[in-house]
Amino acid sequence: MALTLRLSEEDDRLLTELAAREHRSKNDVVLAAIRERAERTAKTERTRAAFARIEARDADALDLLSQ
Incomplete structure (x- = not known):
């Protein structure tokens, strides 16, 4: 299934850098x-x-421990 992803310029820059660092596609x-x-x-x-x-x-035990 195809999907269009709309990214801000900053998000696209981050995605591009991450993909390059990991040697993977966006x-x-x-x-x-x-x-x-x-x-x-x-x-x-x-x-x-x-x-x-x-x-x-364990409600009873937890209650005793909290006292």
């Missing part, structure tokens, strides 16, 4: 950024869900 750099953001978001959601489970399961 397209590859953008795709990597999207995938990294999606993975980071999913990890954050999993972490929050795990903490909520622990907090619910």
